[in-house]
Each structure stands twice: as structure tokens, then as C-alpha cells.
Amino acid sequence: MKPTRCPVSAARELCAGVFSLWLEAPDIARRVKPGQFLNVRVSSGLDPLLRRPISVCDVELSRVRLVFRVVGRGTALLARVRAGDELDVLGPLGRPAPELHHKEILLCGGGIGAAPLLFLGRRLRKANRLQVLLGARAKAELLLVKEFRALGIPVATATDDGSGGHKGMVTELAETQCRMQNAECRVQNGRRWSAVSGQPSAVFACGPRPMLADLVKRLDPIPIWGFVEERMGCGTGICYCCALPKKGGGQVRFCEEGPVVKLNEVVL
Amino acid sequence: MNLSVTIGRTTFANPVLAASGTFEFGLKFRSVTNRLGGVVTKAITLLPRVGNPPPRIYEFPGGILNSVGLENPGVEDFSTEVVPQMANLKCRVVVNIAGFSIDEYGELAAKLDSTPVDALEVNVSCPNVREGGALFGQQPRVVEAITAVARKRTTKTIIVKLTANFVDPVETAKAAEAGGADGVTIINTLFGLALDGNGRPFLGGRTGGVSGPALKPFALFCVDRVSAAVRIPVIGCGGVMSAADALDFLSAGAAMVQVGTASLVNPEAPLDVWNGLKQHARQNRLSKWAEIIGRSRRQS
Numbered sequence: 001m002k003p004t005r006c007p008v009s010a011a012r013e014l015c016a017g018v019f020s021l022w023l024e025a026p027d028i029a030r031r032v033k034p035g036q037f038l039n040v041r042v043s044s045g046l047d048p049l050l051r052r053p054i055s056v057c058d059v060e061l062s063r064v065r066l067v068f069r070v071v072g073r074g075t076a077l078l079a080r081v082r083a084g085d086e087l088d089v090l091g092p093l094g095r096p097a098p099e100l101h102h103k104e105i106l107l108c109g110g111g112i113g114a115a116p117l118l119f120l121g122r123r124l125r126k127a128n129r130l131q132v133l134l135g136a137r138a139k140a141e142l143l144l145v146k147e148f149r150a151l152g153i154p155v156a157t158a159t160d161d162g163s164g165g166h167k168g169m170v171t172e173l174a175e176t177q178c179r180m181q182n183a184e185c186r187v188q189n190g191r192r193w194s195a196v197s198g199q200p201s202a203v204f205a206c207g208p209r210p211m212l213a214d215l216v217k218r219l220d221p222i223p224i225w226g227f228v229e230e231r232m233g234c235g236t237g238i239c240y241c242c243a244l245p246k247k248g249g250g251q252v253r254f255c256e257e258g259p260v261v262k263l264n265e266v267v268l
Numbered sequence: 269m270n271l272s273v274t275i276g277r278t279t280f281a282n283p284v285l286a287a288s289g290t291f292e293f294g295l296k297f298r299s300v301t302n303r304l305g306g307v308v309t310k311a312i313t314l315l316p317r318v319g320n321p322p323p324r325i326y327e328f329p330g331g332i333l334n335s336v337g338l339e340n341p342g343v344e345d346f347s348t349e350v351v352p353q354m355a356n357l358k359c360r361v362v363v364n365i366a367g368f369s370i371d372e373y374g375e376l377a378a379k380l381d382s383t384p385v386d387a388l389e390v391n392v393s394c395p396n397v398r399e400g401g402a403l404f405g406q407q408p409r410v411v412e413a414i415t416a417v418a419r420k421r422t423t424k425t426i427i428v429k430l431t432a433n434f435v436d437p438v439e440t441a442k443a444a445e446a447g448g449a450d451g452v453t454i455i456n457t458l459f460g461l462a463l464d465g466n467g468r469p470f471l472g473g474r475t476g477g478v479s480g481p482a483l484k485p486f487a488l489f490c491v492d493r494v495s496a497a498v499r500i501p502v503i504g505c506g507g508v509m510s511a512a513d514a515l516d517f518l519s520a521g522a523a524m525v526q527v528g529t530a531s532l533v534n535p536e537a538p539l540d541v542w543n544g545l546k547q548h549a550r551q552n553r554l555s556k557w558a559e560i561i562g563r564s565r566r567q568s
Contacts, residue, residue, distance in 0.1 A: 001297060002536055041533070046481050046509065047329040049533060090534070233325045233334065234532040238292040240310070240336045241325035241532075250318055251339075 001236065003041070003090045004028070009063060011083050015141050017070045018112060019079045021087075026062035028092055034120035035097030035227065035260040038066065039235035041088040042077040051090060052078065053232050053255070055116035055206075058147070067115040067143065093235050097225060097260045101127040103201045107153075108174050108215060110135045110207025114143040116227050117206055121153050131156070131177065135170025135207070139163035171211060174203070175218040205263070213268040226263040228254055270556055271549055273305065273524050275501050276425030276450025278387045280305035280360050280524065283557060284514065284542040287505055287528030288364035288389060288429070289336065291538070293350050294357055300539045305524060306360030309350075311391050313366050314375060316342035320396060320473035326462040331480020331507070332529060333460045335473030337396045338366055343379050351383045362427065365418075366391040368400040370410065374417035381422040390418055390449070392440075393431030393456035395477040402456070405431035408443035415447025427503065429453040432490050438497045445498045453503040453526065454494050455487050480529040483507040488520045495521025495562060509537070511544020521562040 006023040014020050028038065039051035052074045058065040070076050081087065097120055105128050107117045114134050121130055135158040136142045142164050148155045157165030158173045166173050205215050206227035216224055233241030237256035244252045245267040252261055273283045282305040286294060294307030301307050319339025326333040341349065343365075354361050363385050367373040377388060392405035392414055404410045415428055428444035430437050432455040441452045457477025462470040469475070487506025495502040504522030507529070508514050514525045530537035554560065 003534055048327060049331060049480060049529070050325075050327050051533060231323050231325055233332070234290075234535070236296060236535055238296055238535065239290055239325075239334070239532050240292075240319065240339050241334055243319065243322045243324060243339070245321065251322075 001090065003088050005086045006089050008081055008083055008085045008087060011081055013079075014067065014143060018141070018143060019068055019070070020057075021066045021081060023064045023066065023087060023089065024062060025064045025089065028089070029059050029062050029064050032056050032059060032064065032092035033096035034123050035116065036092040036094045037235070037259060038064070038089050038091035039093055039232075040066070040078065042074040044088070048074045048077070050074075050233065051235060053093070053235050053259075055227065055259070056092065056119050057115040057144075058119050058122065067112070069112040090235065094255060094259050095257060097204065100124060100202060103128045105130050105201060106174060106177060106203045107132045108170060108203060108205040108207070109133070109143075110170055110211040111137075111141065112143065113206030113208070113211070113227065115206070117204060118144050118147055120204055121148060122151055125151055125153055130154075133158070133170050133173045133177070135159070135173070135211070136164070137161065169211070169214070170207070171214045171218055174215060178219055178222060204260075209268050212263055216263050216268070220264070224263040225260050228259050228261055228266070230254060269549065269554065271546065271554075273501070273557065275427065275503075275523065276387065277423070278360055278425040282542055282546070283518070283524040284538055284545065285362065285503065285524060285526045286531060286538045287526035288391070289334075290528040290531045293354055294359075294361070295353055297535045298357065300536055302358040304359050304538050304542060306362050306386065307357065308362040308364050308389050308526065310340050311338045311364045311366040311394060312340050312343050312346050312376065313338055313368070314343055314372050316340065316345065320471075322472045323470065324472060326470050326476065328462070330482030331478060332532070333462050333471060333476035333478050334457070335396045335471040335476040337473050338394060343376055347379065347383050351385060355384050360386040362387045362389050364389040364391050364429065366394055366397075366400065367414070368397075370413050370417055373414045374421045377418040377424075377426075378421035381424060385424070387425035387427060388418065388422065389453060390414060390426060390428045391456075393429050393433075395431070395433065395457055395459050395475070396473055402431045402433050402459070405440060405456075406433065406435040408439045411440045412443035412447040415444050415449045419448035425450045427451040427453055429456055431456050432486070433459050437490050437494050441494045441498045441502075445500050449500060451501040451503060451523070452494065452498065453505055454490050455483070455506045458483065458486070479506070481507045481509050484513060484516075488516060491517055491522050492520045492564065496565060508541060511541050511548065514541050514545055515548060515560070518557060518560050519562070519564045521565065523557070523561060
């Protein structure tokens with residue numbers, strides 16, 4: 001797999017510390033599936049050395065969108081990229097999220113976690129019924145709300161300070177959603193999340209580890225697919241540096257077996 | 269122009285190897301692996317190992333620290349599941365073996381002797397395990413004993429991968445030679461500690477092994493010394509990021525080079541290094557690598 005140099009066609013700051021880049025990358029745009037990521041060089045020299053793995057946020061014709069938050073030196077360098085620059089990109093990498101049909105699916109994103117859910121929502125919306133729940137510290141930091149609505153996916157929001165939607169955590173919203181459905185289900189057939197289609201449904205979540213852990217606790221036993229973030233070495237499965245312990249022993253190498261994993265099977 | 273290299277009973281089509289731990293088993297990027305001199309596998313142990321808890325990698329200006337901790341499927345599964353897949357690679361297959369006692373190296377060598385792999389790289393230098401590993405590699409007598417035990421149990425080419433942590437690799441290289449090694453690889457990662465900014469160790473394995481471009485001057489220094497002191501070929505490893513780096517290693521006395529950390533940044537890196545070397549050989553009308561191997565000593 002050869003790295004490709006992709007021209008940046010648009011670069012913009014979405015809110016404080018969160019950036020959006022559109023890359024002209026026809027080959028990647030054609031092949032990439034939701035859940036996959038690109039491994040991006042943030043310098044042309046040897047420092048920083050490693051690529052930075054960033055989930056694909058959206059795809060439009062020949063363009064791929066990356067939305068990322070500045071968390072360290074590497075992402076700070078990436079935030080300086082301007083339209084007209086080129087990025088050295090390896091990908092798409094990682095195992096795609098499962099393709100689901102005829103399901104009721106909840107997409108739950110905390111902060112920057114909204115990013116990979118947009119591409120997933122775009123691909124899942126036709127064959128499934130979707131609902132998006134987004135959380136952030138404040139209204140200004142709620143990401144991609146317009147984009148989700150433009151896809152016709154209903155969005156509910158939660159903010160720590162109550163400035164946008166529910167005051168509190170997005171996991172609380174998720175629990176309310178599921179219990180509501182659950183109450184209906186119990187009356188009908190005793191199964192959760194089966195009110196409409198009669199099939200078990202799924203939750204996709206992306207956000208900080210504590211949020212994912214909280215979600216697992218609140219929604220158990222509903223299966224949750226989580227987009228997990230961990231430091232990676234190669235991103236291609238050859239170095240074994242990204243390991244997430246599995247419940248009951250062993251570990252997931254999640255650049256390869258993830259980054260979307262069943263949250264109830266791993267130790268967060 | 270013959271650009272192949274022979275170590276022990278093994279002839280490599282060219283002097284570039286993918287270093288142990290940084291290219292898995294060479295199966296993910298076959299088109300790269302096939303064009304190298306060979307691939308050195310992840311370290312294989314007698315029993316399967318899950319490796320160290322995360323995080324396992326830390327980046328600093330100049331390279332990385334890793335603490336993977338020899339995660340591998342164990343020699344049985346490796347032999348039955350992985351080796352058959354490696355059998356149709358078009359390059360040489362070198363299996364890196366790591367034991368936790370002297371006898372384990374013998375057992376590993378014996379078990380792999382009947383498989384179609386080309387050579388063994390005896391790892392006495394892993395910094396990320398509590399016993400064995402680099403502790404063995406710090407004691408010339410133990411290095412000699414391990415090499416001799418492996419030598420007795422296999423007819424395959426034996427390369428010993430040495431450490432430069434708190435030991436003069438000249439002494440351990442001589443010990444490996446005395447034990448019957450066909451070649452030595454120098455250097456493995458250096459001991460390192462990274463803290464998280466709040467005074468706690470960053471890596472899940474607490475300490476790690478330093479690799480990457482920062483290692484190159486020290487690795488070159490070691491290759492220079494070791495290759496002057498032993499008659500068996502030396503494989504240079506440590507911070508090879510480009511063909512220019514590889515040329516430096518050959519000039520310092522290495523017969524081959526291994527590309528490691530660079531593959532994490534770009535899986536085509538080992539191939540880029542080989543293509544660059546080949547181009548250099550053509551442009552300078554080299555008839556064999558011997559013309560440049562060790563030339564730094566001849567010219568000083």
C-alpha cells in the first residue's frame with residue numbers, strides 16, 4: 001500500500017480547536033467505508049515521525065472529509081494546513097463498521113465523536129431508521145448538527161451547560177431513548193428496541209472512553225459498536241502497538257480489527 | 269553486477285531486510301516483502317504471549333519507544349498457521365526466536381528446523397520482557413551458550429541479534445561467533461523510559477525500547493566496532509530511514525541492513541531503501557557490495 005499525496009481543497013475551523021479538511025482523493029473516496037480511517041503525516045520531516053490516524057467524517061464524490069480536534073503537537077501541525085496544501089495519506093485503513101439493514105439504529109457521539117458517525121449515518125440511513133444523539137460541553141461545540149439534519153436524520157443534543165438541548169450527558173439521552181422504546185417493546189413482545197421492525201437493533205457510539213463505558217453500563221444488554229481511539233504505531237497491523245484488552249483475556253489489535261469494536265467485549 | 273548477500277547457508281537476493289517486530293510476518297504487504305532480501309518475523313516464543321498492556325508506543329522527537337512485549341502466537345501455531353503462508357514469499361524468511369531460558373532457544377531451533385524457513389535470528393536483546401531478553405544479551409557467556417544450543421539443534425543459518433544496552437557488543441558478538449553464529453544483527457532497541465507529564469510511566473509495560481532515526485549514530489558506531497572485531501557478517505539495524513542511511517551502514521561495515529521503525533511510517537520504506545541502494549550501485553558501477561562494505565575504515 002503506497003501513501004498518496006492528496007491536495008487539500010478546503011480547510012476551516014468549525015469551533016475552537018476543531019478543524020475540518022476536505023481532501024481531493026478519488027481513489028480513497030471510492031473505496032472507503034464507514035468506520036475506516038486515514039493515517040496522515042503531519043510533517044514532511046522526521047518529527048513528528050508517526051502518522052496520525054483520523055476517522056473519515058464524510059465522502060462526497062471524489063472528496064474525503066476529515067474532522068479532528070487538536071489534542072497534541074501532531075494535530076496542532078495538521079490544523080495549520082490550508083487549502084492548496086498537500087497531505088501525505090495512507091488508507092483507507094481499519095475494518096469497516098458492520099453493514100446493517102432494516103434496523104433501528106442509534107448513533108451517539110460525544111464531542112469530536114460526531115465526526116465518523118456522519119459518514120456512517122450517510123451510508124446507513126437508506127436501509128435503516130436512524131436517530132442521532134450528540135453531546136458537547138456547550139452549544140457552540142456541538143458538531144455537524146446541520147449535516148446530520150441535511151441527511152434527514154433526526155438529531156437530539158445534550159450539553160453540559162444546558163445551552164443546547166438536554167442539560168446533562170448524551171448518555172442520559174441515550175438511556176431515555178432506549179427505555180422509552182423498551183417500555184413500548186415490553187408491552188408488545190418483551191424485547192428491547194424491537195417496537196417497529198421486530199428485529200434487534202444496534203447502537204454506534206464514538207466519544208471519550210468514560211462516555212463509552214457509561215453508555216455500556218446504561219444500555220446493557222443492547223449491543224453497542226464503539227469507535228475507539230488509542231495510540232497507534234503503523235495503522236496497518238504490522239507493529240502490534242495498538243492493543244485493547246478483551247474481556248476474558250487477549251486483546252484486540254484495533255487498527256486492524258477496529259477501530260469499531262463491540263464495546264461489551266473489551267475492557268475500556 | 270551481483271548484489272546478493274550470503275550469510276551462512278542463506279543467500280539473500282539483496283541486502284535489505286524488514287526488521288523483526290515492524291513488519292509482522294511480511295504477509296500484509298507481499299508486493300513489498302517479495303522484493304526484499306528477506307523478512308524477519310515478529311519474535312516467536314515457545315508458548316503464545318499476549319504481550320504488554322497498552323499503551324505500547326510513545327513518540328518523541330527522533331523516534332519512538334515501544335513496549336509490545338513479544339506478543340506472538342507461539343511456535344506451534346506459528347509453524348502450522350503462519351509458516352505455510354510465508355512459504356510462497358519470494359524472499360528469504362528469517363524467524364526471530366526468543367527464549368526465557370537457554371534451553372528454550374534449543375527447543376525453538378529444533379522445532380523450526382523441520383519447517384521451510386530459511387534462517388533464525390536468535391533474539392537475546394528484547395528490552396520488553398522481565399526475564400531473558402536483553403539480560404541474556406548482556407552476558408557474553410550466556411550469548412555463547414544460547415548460540416551453541418541453537419546451533420546444535422538446527423542446520424539453518426543462525427544470526428544472533430545483539431543488544432548494546434549496558435554491554436560492549438564487541439564482546440557479545442565474539443561470543444556469538446564462538447558459539448557458531450553465521451552472523452550478528454546489531455543493534456536492537458535501546459532501553460528507554462517515557463513519563464506522562466504527571467510523573468507516571470507512560471507505557472503500559474513501564475519501560476520500552478527506543479528506535480528510530482535518533483539511534484542511527486550509535487548503531488553505526490556499534491557496527492563499525494563489531495564488524496572490525498568479528499569475521500562473520502554484521503547486519504546493521506537502527507534508524508535506517510532511507511537508502512542514504514543504508515549506504516552509511518554498509519560503509520561502516522555491515523553486510524546487510526534492516527529497516528524497522530521506518531515501516532511504521534510507510535510500509536513501502538524497506539522497498540524504497542532497496543530501490544535507492546540499487547540505483548546507487550548502478551550509478552557507481554559496483555560489481556559487488558564488498559567494494560563499499562567497511563570503506564569508512566579503509567578511508568580513515
